[in-house]
Amino acid sequence: MIIVIKSGVPKNEIEEFKSKLEGKGLIVHEDFGQEYCILGLIGDTSSIDPKQIAAYNIVEKVIKVQEPFKKANRLFHPEDSLIDVNGIKIGGGNFTVIAGPCSVESEEQIVGIAEDVKRAGAGLLRGGAFKPRTSPYSFQGLRQEGLDLLKIAREKTGLPIVTEIMSADMIERFVEDVDLIQVGARNMQNFELLKELGKTNKPILLKRGLSATIEELLMSAEYIMAGGxxxxxxxxxxxxxxxxxxxxxxxxxxxxxxxRQSHLPIIIDPSHAAGMWWMVEPLSKAAVAAGADGLIIEVHNDPANALCDGQQSIKPKKFESLMSSLKEIEKFKWRFDISELGL
Amino acid sequence: MIIVIKSGVPKNEIEEFKSKLEGKGLIVHEDFGQEYCILGLIGDTSSIDPKQIAAYNIVEKVIKVQEPFKKANRLFHPEDSLIDVNGIKIGGGNFTVIAGPCSVESEEQIVGIAEDVKRAGAGLLRGGAFKPRTSPYSFQGLRQEGLDLLKIAREKTGLPIVTEIMSADMIERFVEDVDLIQVGARNMQNFELLKELGKTNKPILLKRGLSATIEELLMSAEYIMAGGxxxxxxxxxxxxxxxxxxxxxxxxxxxxxxxRQSHLPIIIDPSHAAGMWWMVEPLSKAAVAAGADGLIIEVHNDPANALCDGQQSIKPKKFESLMSSLKEIEKFKWRFDISELGL
Amino acid sequence: MIIVIKSGVPKNEIEEFKSKLEGKGLIVHEDFGQEYCILGLIGDTSSIDPKQIAAYNIVEKVIKVQEPFKKANRLFHPEDSLIDVNGIKIGGGNFTVIAGPCSVESEEQIVGIAEDVKRAGAGLLRGGAFKPRTSPYSFQGLRQEGLDLLKIAREKTGLPIVTEIMSADMIERFVEDVDLIQVGARNMQNFELLKELGKTNKPILLKRGLSATIEELLMSAEYIMAGGxxxxxxxxxxxxxxxxxxxxxxxxxxxxxxxRQSHLPIIIDPSHAAGMWWMVEPLSKAAVAAGADGLIIEVHNDPANALCDGQQSIKPKKFESLMSSLKEIEKFKWRFDISELGL
Amino acid sequence: MIIVIKSGVPKNEIEEFKSKLEGKGLIVHEDFGQEYCILGLIGDTSSIDPKQIAAYNIVEKVIKVQEPFKKANRLFHPEDSLIDVNGIKIGGGNFTVIAGPCSVESEEQIVGIAEDVKRAGAGLLRGGAFKPRTSPYSFQGLRQEGLDLLKIAREKTGLPIVTEIMSADMIERFVEDVDLIQVGARNMQNFELLKELGKTNKPILLKRGLSATIEELLMSAEYIMAGGxxxxxxxxxxxxxxxxxxxxxxxxxxxxxxxRQSHLPIIIDPSHAAGMWWMVEPLSKAAVAAGADGLIIEVHNDPANALCDGQQSIKPKKFESLMSSLKEIEKFKWRFDISELGL
Known part of the structure; x- marks a missing residue:
């Protein structure tokens, strides 16, 4: 951490401030420029809040040098993580596709789509049971019934199931019933939920918030990982x-x-990104070429009559042909080269 | 709702689509332009999801005309709402300031600040007990102990208390102990929490999410209001x-x-917006002049040693002088003129 | 164009407003909903400014239905445009790569890089002569000398040259010397420049502004095309x-x-997008897979000593290996299917 | 400037890199943390491009400490600048309002509005002659004729005139005819234009670009100031x-x-910001309270028939009443306290 002191601050005030920092077990180096005095903190600064340091009157700005995440950091875990979701591997060089409808609507619908996407090569089945909707007047999902139908689809096809959790009181049920628990974009910083998920050992699919930086996404992963x-x-x-x-x-x-920053797998959701079914193909191809570990795609047999997000769902036939070109592109995709870290 | 049909769609497909819409109890008007056919839906379209309509292959785009919120809508409730928070009025022409530290740290701290801000004219006391922090390694608040200290401060000063709720399982405790329950920016679309808060009759302070549109903020308010x-x-x-x-x-x-769109009170938080204490004064003055119903300001007696957000807190003395100029500006502030709605 | 009238406006005021619109040669359809009156304008509305309509007191909102661009619009020109840049084809199913250094620095540098990128398969040579820099104290390019060096490189390699124009008074020189004139992101809405370029018949490479919407980019193209x-x-x-x-x-x-909206070719600049050389490979691969007509890539033989943008330049050897995987991905890239327009 | 070296880089490579930097006349301090080596550069780093430093393979990141602008920097010019525009003062504690129509339309219109806004207390007259429009098919302004009409309005009212320049070839004419030359948001980084304006001694009104940071705005001001x-x-x-x-x-x-960062005056344009006339009042009041040195407001006598931007123009009567409350708010507005710089 680098601390820039305001110009004109008397020497003794700087000394006093340095002592405070040294009292926290840090080594403080001092540099004098033409207009500024700069302090460099050496040691473990992860417990020090830069915004707190900025509250001192004599401080002009505070600059972080180290990333604030540890368990998610590739520096301390150079090899890719490989997550096992009920037998299906995600990360570590694998390429895995999760597919299914926005919402579970009926047994016939979910089982039918599950069979279709399995045949086309999907590794997991997605389907919304509890749905976060902007309007309280929109369809909120079949809830418990949706979960039960997903389990039937899993039984019939063998595909592990992925669905979104909305609050911590659902965790026990989800741990029992679901193979990969999704935390939606709107809950990426629902820290109470993340902490509780950190106490389980279930695989978690953590979606990036609409306005979350990459660092914040990694910090939210850190919440889950810090819990174990x-x-x-x-x-x-x-x-x-x-x-x-x-x-x-x-x-x-x-x-x-x-x-570059983390060993965790990263998958792409082209359906929610664009919000238009005809963009799913170009964005999926781009995601694979750019090195994604997988995709999560909305597939529906009858998009126009879907109970939600029909406009961004593709049909099973389209999904099938997409899967076959993705496999070709995957051969030439970008792969991170650990040697670039210089470890 | 306006539906634009793609050019070149055969007449019979449009007719079939119209019948489907009419089957939902809507009147459908049809207009033919040079390049497009346009359908205008008349009737209550609030149950129809524009994104669902967009899933039909023949649809080019869908345009909402009516706002999707009802209970929060000024059209159906032209007069300003006035919320009573344990005797303190917010909205309806009043100007109310909520002040206090980012975090509750000790009895001495919270009671001392409460007395200071009360003297300066604040109407309510804020203080964080349960803290949402980006990093799992940052101070997470005194939690239950913080809540107890807030209650002591209320008892000693008579100021109603405001603090943030983090999950639905805290509601019972908050309804009993807190006067105004704050939903933080990160939980603005935690719909399960909003629904549960809708079942209480406690005043709720709903903060706008970092990337939430004004319409989405009003839709989240609608979630609480729809519950009663x-x-x-x-x-x-x-x-x-x-x-x-x-x-x-x-x-x-x-x-x-x-x-213009809603009758609900709107207050401004200049402390979190800027993140720098010296911007609190100009932004507070601006907010009052622009017609805010109130402010929520972080005040701390020793910002440099605060356990969180010290850099954006002002000292009690600064707060006092700010309050006196705000009162002057308030006389000339902008006020919404209901006659502009043309009702 | 759809015009929503405020609720409560008397019938006669609406009639008066309708007459005004009809006076402009438009047919006006009128629909009454429960809370709104809606007018649908039929005819050529491209000369009508929606913001101007919104200035009428009785108007609640104005909604455009047709895209405001014509010459760039695929509806009126369904087949892809194919641009011939001194013998090299861009668009219409071709895949073309432009490569070269951020700045032209010396004859040895530009000729050397030109030979390298040609060998690897680039179709055109880029190189900055006149450089737009955020700081007046940064290197501003070799200017005229840079242009002369580019011409030498063209002579030696046969590669057509691409460089950025900074103001209209350079047009004559650029028309004579340059094969593809680049308009930089910062000048995307320098309308005087666009108009003057519209009077030439040189190919123009128009970069999207940092905060320009896709529609605004197409409107800037329309400025050039409207001029001929x-x-x-x-x-x-x-x-x-x-x-x-x-x-x-x-x-x-x-x-x-x-x-989907336009017949013009679209190429991608992964170097400026990311600003980091090691992201050029994944983003280039992604761009090709998503259907780009080409790429413009910064290549430098000695990035650490480049006079500008060294951090985002890749070395010739890296470029060469990238080109060969791009050719593989290109076979499976997304292609727009005209039949989707339903023309 | 702070340079973070990647972990694992051998000592001798760091030494070599240090020598290179020292060769540029800088003193280089070296700090070793647990995972990083950090170099602090002392001396005048304004000629060093951080992005260039980042191109070295051994560099992890580069952090600027000093602002990159000098002439615009308050550190080197603590007192407010006071700009004299043909007798009207802007900055240095004054509060000045510029008002007038979006476009000059006719002698009657511009003279009439000029008289109205002068009576209400405006200090300068604005009016567009050359108009930047997103669409080539929109009204582009009366151009030279508009400029002539502005001069007539100045003659009749004594108000200095402000209008937008679109390209460098207009400078001679603008220097002669216009009192305050406006550079529009879309041209904020038209560096060729800025350089040419730097050679004149005319007051320049530099508008912030739509996606320009505050630092970039100050760097564009620096372009003009660096020219003299x-x-x-x-x-x-x-x-x-x-x-x-x-x-x-x-x-x-x-x-x-x-x-805080600069001594230059800053004024606010509430009309273009909101794009809706009824927001001009609240935003103007807010701007004054927050400490703006002035406002630029669109005023039109007949907004519904204005040739451009009618929806954001207020009528002269509204402007008059607004001016009188602004004067009251101005008494209590925020003022920057130089002592906070600690110089």
């Missing part, structure tokens, strides 16, 4: 920008950015 | 933009925007 | 968002979005 | 964010941010 659960899979699903043509702006540079 | 609790106070606290000099960008145009 | 010059190539180079890890956020959904 | 023209007035007019209710998001925190 290191089975975290990250998901980029589009961020909020000024552009209105697409629902969100898919940030594919998050893939190399995360690969 | 109409005591909602909105709070603008800065949105996330590309500018990095300030922590967030305070969006003061949200004040007139909300006043 | 239809040789416009669009370039996505990252937009400004809240994320700070990357210099900008590369918006690859702009590729399908532009393909 | 220190008569620069800054203008905040709203930035582009994800919020769509308003045309742009007015960033009033730019006022204190700029006051």
């Amino acid at each position: 659960n290191e089975n975290v899979i990250l998901c980029e699903r589009g961020i909020r920008t000024f552009e209105t043509y697409t629902r969100n702006t898919l940030d594919l540079s998050a893939i190399p950015a995360i690969k | 609790n109409e005591n909602v106070i909105l709070c603008e606290r800065g949105i996330r933009t590309f500018e990095t000099y300030t922590r967030n960008t305070l969006d003061l145009s949200a004040i007139p925007a909300i006043k | 010059n239809e040789n416009v190539i669009l370039c996505e180079r990252g937009i400004r968002t809240f994320e700070t890890y990357t210099r900008n956020t590369l918006d690859l959904s702009a590729i399908p979005a532009i393909k | 023209n220190e008569n620069v007035i800054l203008c905040e007019r709203g930035i582009r964010t994800f919020e769509t209710y308003t045309r742009n998001t007015l960033d009033l925190s730019a006022i204190p941010a700029i006051k």
